[in-house]
Amino acid sequence: MKQSLWLALMAFSLPLFSQDDLLKELEQSEKPKVEYTSSTFKGSRLVNGQTVEAKGKGELEFIFSHRFGAINSGSYNLFGLDQAYVRLGLEYGITDHLGVGFGRNSVDKTMDGYLRYRFLRQSSGARNMPFTVTAFVNGAIKTSPQELPPGSIYTDRLSYTGQLLIARKFSPGLSLQLMPTIIHRNAVDKTKEDNDLLALGIGGRLKVTRSIALTSEYYYRMNLKDGNQFRNSLGVGIDIETGGHVFQLVLTNAQGITERAFIGETTGDFFAGDIHLGFNVTRTFQVKRKK
Amino acid sequence: MKIIAILFFVLSGTWCAAQKLTAERTFVSFFSKASIEDIKGENTKAMSIFNSETMDIVFSIPIKEFEFDKALMKEHFNEKYLESEKFPKATFAGKVSGFSIETNGDQNVTAKGKMTIHGVAREIEVPGVIMMEGGRLIVKAVFKIKLADYKVKIPQLLWKNIAEEVEVKIDFVYKNP
Numbered sequence: 065m066k067q068s069l070w071l072a073l074m075a076f077s078l079p080l081f082s083q084d085d086l087l088k089e090l091e092q093s094e095k096p097k098v099e100y101t102s103s104t105f106k107g108s109r110l111v112n113g114q115t116v117e118a119k120g121k122g123e124l125e126f127i128f129s130h131r132f133g134a135i136n137s138g139s140y141n142l143f144g145l146d147q148a149y150v151r152l153g154l155e156y157g158i159t160d161h162l163g164v165g166f167g168r169n170s171v172d173k174t175m176d177g178y179l180r181y182r183f184l185r186q187s188s189g190a191r192n193m194p195f196t197v198t199a200f201v202n203g204a205i206k207t208s209p210q211e212l213p214p215g216s217i218y219t220d221r222l223s224y225t226g227q228l229l230i231a232r233k234f235s236p237g238l239s240l241q242l243m244p245t246i247i248h249r250n251a252v253d254k255t256k257e258d259n260d261l262l263a264l265g266i267g268g269r270l271k272v273t274r275s276i277a278l279t280s281e282y283y284y285r286m287n288l289k290d291g292n293q294f295r296n297s298l299g300v301g302i303d304i305e306t307g308g309h310v311f312q313l314v315l316t317n318a319q320g321i322t323e324r325a326f327i328g329e330t331t332g333d334f335f336a337g338d339i340h341l342g343f344n345v346t347r348t349f350q351v352k353r354k355k
Numbered sequence: 356m357k358i359i360a361i362l363f364f365v366l367s368g369t370w371c372a373a374q375k376l377t378a379e380r381t382f383v384s385f386f387s388k389a390s391i392e393d394i395k396g397e398n399t400k401a402m403s404i405f406n407s408e409t410m411d412i413v414f415s416i417p418i419k420e421f422e423f424d425k426a427l428m429k430e431h432f433n434e435k436y437l438e439s440e441k442f443p444k445a446t447f448a449g450k451v452s453g454f455s456i457e458t459n460g461d462q463n464v465t466a467k468g469k470m471t472i473h474g475v476a477r478e479i480e481v482p483g484v485i486m487m488e489g490g491r492l493i494v495k496a497v498f499k500i501k502l503a504d505y506k507v508k509i510p511q512l513l514w515k516n517i518a519e520e521v522e523v524k525i526d527f528v529y530k531n532p
Binding site: 083091308 | 402403406412414427430435440441446449468513
């Protein structure tokens with residue numbers, strides 16, 4: 065009696081379970097695919113420097129960056145707000161992985177152009193790749209002072225940067241990035257610096273809500289000569305995203321926004337209050353449809 | 356006796372399997388109409404099985420495979436709204452009523468079952484059409500999904516960009532063995 069009751073129960077419950085079993089069967093029949101990680105960072109800038117993120121194909125990003133004077137410059141300068149440096153920039157996605165950009169920063173009236181290429185993408189599933197790696201190269205020219213100082217030639221104004229950006233998204237909320245960097249300056253004060261500067265950057269992002277994240281970035285310079293008066297750059301920020309805009313509010317001891325300036329020529333001491341409030345505001349336009 | 360029993364199970368197994376039709380081509384799209392912009396997502400990577408014996412139908416849609424006109428739409432769709440890293444798939448497991456494999460031509464049917472999107476499961480009932488065409492079985496359905504039902508939150512700032520209700524279209528083609 066008991067047995068037949070069980071049987072009857074099973075017979076009745078079977079139709080209920082069969083759909084879920086069928087769903088399981090469907091999911092098991094799926095071949096493993098390469099699952100690429102996306103959105104390791106919100107935008108192309110971490111604080112001052114670059115992230116692994118490339119623009120999508122046909123996307124044009126307008127980047128307006130802005131750094132006020134030092135907070136410790138006193139009430140006479142309204143805590144730095146009286147003085148501001150700006151970088152206006154554009155970046156375009158030629159493919160989903162290759163981007164080109166240029167900009168002009170009012171610090172030393174510097175113009176810069178760059179290429180970024182994402183050649184490895186973090187993935188799981190059929191192919192396990194722990195990191196996303198992007199190569200970044202730029203060339204920059206200081207156009208200030210207007211007259212070349214005596215004894216120097218025009219190419220003395222040039223500098224070049226090569227960076228490997230290596231990032232991992234550990235979870236939807238946490239991403240970390242390492243940035244080995246080399247910067248070549250055509251002309252430097254040889255008593256205090258070499259032409260080539262090696263630096264290692266480290267940075268990260270911690271998501272607070274789905275639209276707000278905390279970021280930080282630090283560049284450690286490795287081959288320093290005695291008497292080098294510059295400091296390592298440090299920055300922290302908040303990313304706020306609204307639709308097509310990303311709004312980054314940053315605090316940093318660097319005032320320049322090109323690699324040479326903020327990695328190599330930061331003068332401020334963060335912990336003595338030489339902190340510059342700044343913004344990076346980006347607006348993305350899709351100028352070419354994906355299809 | 357034992358052999359007969361085994362034979363029976365093996366044979367009945369294959370007989371059952373023959374009723375399970377696997378989709379060879381799938382197309383899922385959704386359309387959001389709002390005052391500022393229309394958003395359209397299209398996906399050809401869904402998988403489905405239809406059991407024409409028990410009328411069970413299941414499908415599974417990988418969220419990351421939706422393609423959009425703008426790269427930023429895809430990013431926001433995955434990152435902020437559907438949270439595809441946490442909830443990689445939308446699934447449906449249900450039963451079709453009103454279908455007979457013997458009948459030719461278009462048949463109006465209803466599918467009733469459990470739809471899971473964004474980790475939220477809901478019982479739904481949707482009308483659809485099943486067609487038999489050249490040895491193939493085609494299932495089509497159009498229905499509306501309310502984002503709030505599946506806890507997909509739209510920030511107030513973007514109410515004008517994203518509709519509260521989106522229209523979903525599915526089109527599955529099964530090989531009829």
